Amino acid sequence: MTRVVLAPDSFKGTITAADAAASLAEGWASVDPAADFVHRPMADGGEGTVAAFAAAVAGARWMPVVVDGPAGVPVETSWLLLPPSAEAPGGTAVVDLASTSGIELLDELRPWHADTTGFGQAIAAALDHGITRLVVGIGSSASTDGGTGMLSALGARFVDDSGASVAPGARGLADIASVDLSALRTPPHVRVLTDVTNPLVGHRGAAAVFGPQKGLTGTDIPQVDAELARLADLLSLDPALPGSGAAGGTGGALVVWGATLAPGAAEVAELIGLADAIADADIVITGEGSYDGQSGDGKVPSFIAGLAAATGATTLLAAGRITADSDTALFAASASLTEIAGSSDAALAEPARWLREAGALLARSV
Template sequence: MRVLIAPDCFGGTLTAPEAAEAIAAGWRGGAPDDELALCPLADGGPGFVDVLHAALGGDLRHRSVAGPLGAPVDAVWLEHDGTAYIECAQACGLTLVPNGERDALAAGTAGVGELIAHAVEAKVHTIVVGLGGSATTDGGAGMFRALGAVPVGEDGEPLPVGGGSLVDATRLVGGVDLGDVTLVAASDVENPLLGKLGAARVFGPQKGADDLAVRRLERSLTRWADLLAGVAGRDIRDVQGAGAAGGLGAALIALGASVESGAGVVRRLTGLDSALADAQLVITGEGSFDFQSLRGKLVTRVAGAAAERGTPCVVLAGQVSVGRRRAAAAGVDHAYSVAEHVGSAEASLADPGGTLSALAKHVSSQWTR
């Protein structure tokens, strides 16, 4: 059987290439005669630059920029054929902040703005910003600040860094000028900026926000949306993808960015469709297959593309909380949990690659039959 292995990264434990290799190793152990094709993917979040560099080549540009809490971090962006590919998680990613230090109110996106400025200096004609995996909920205010537009309060003084202070924002001082650069927001989700499916309420808790902080961030982003409307000339709070990366999507949209599915961008540039055409079974996966996976995440994009061709698709994930009916509606024939297979989430995290391989070997024997 010809099997295509096309996973996303596994939530800070395995990169997409590592996950693909782990699945392949297990599958070979259970079905050694199968023909495997590995196509690690990304949806705009962590791994976006690495996956595209592997597929396209190009030049990696290194830059030290402000991290989510201000300390410098080393980030890399990709230049290929006049286009810059930037991964916001490299500058403001959740993995850059230890669990005990996460601060959704104070974390900012200035480093993303610095990467964009660096790309503009390099004379690219297009900048594609991959959105996902951020530690921030500042609506892209830090990015604006780094590009020359500073949010200030009633006294005209710059506000503290982070989303928590935006509730006091009255106006922007300065502006953003990217010249003739075309801007693309490659989003890993379709969430709007505000409301029950917005940046603060859905993603804030995983970034260290308690209920009180979530409510403050919602008020801050509501105020920030008013300022962004002035920049964009329209209200952008309900645009799909505006809530991506803690509202960074909204800031990019206000600057004129078109919104594309990050998974769709990767699908196009990595030649996934050609690989799908040859496959008799597709395997994809991610750290947690949950309700967010159904809102534009990579695994359901892959599953949908497989379903278009009548090719079965299975998901291998660290944890699975999507029911069979909803998974089937997304094109997933079956979803398997590493944690369930080995007995607990703790056991799966103790050896991420080994336990994923063990699950792949178990699944291979079922699908080979």
């Protein structure tokens, strides 16, 4: 009997990691019906992070909450409560930025107005519940507010020369004259999951690298970069700290609060017991929406390939698309949904169908 571990990331905006794993299993079973499947849907701190924990941790409970989304309108979402443990007697909360202040929640980009208030409100709700450990994923941000919205929701005040609170979002950064952290809530043990190592400012910083994805233009970027540098000074934050530029500067704001930044894929893998699952596996299938030249830098597929290589398991890849600049040498075989479906549009329209086809193709390849 073949033991197959299914550990894909979500295919961003099209199918969750859990549903991708299920579709791959269906496809594989059509070729190898006797296979034994172990589902370990993965994430690296972005979209699908909370769902990955929910699927893998027994006794996890969804905790509904309504927050102010990145467009300033209420968003009904949830954080996840993991059962108490020796390390966290009050339980662990898993909160992700994607479902509270994420770019997927916007109908249109709001480069100056979107902020991270909702993310902070969800964290505050978890603190109110009495949790003693907090795990946060900060991928898929909609804003470049330096994490000011999040910190404000946790008790910080960012004020102008008159002592009034500044406007939320990047538009308020220029008006910040001083910061008052005296009422900032006390953090529990906080781990921040991110696959980003960018500093807060500079040519690899939050504004320069990620700002255009959120709607900042060429003329906006130097201005916001300078304002983030000034914010770092007010917060006594090293703007060159790796990861401080994640999520529009939210990574740095979390460090100011007392959190520790950690590689997202590795942290998720540890908390869902992925290494133990892979230890007895014959086959490990991973994947993501776009496997490209950046996928070898701490992303889910490359991380999992490394784990599997250490145990001797055969690692396979399924991706929405596989670009020419990507390194597929980590995998014994790979399948591109775009190639199988005949076009990117077709693959995006029916990801579950083409993932089943990919699962069958990969099964036949070994």
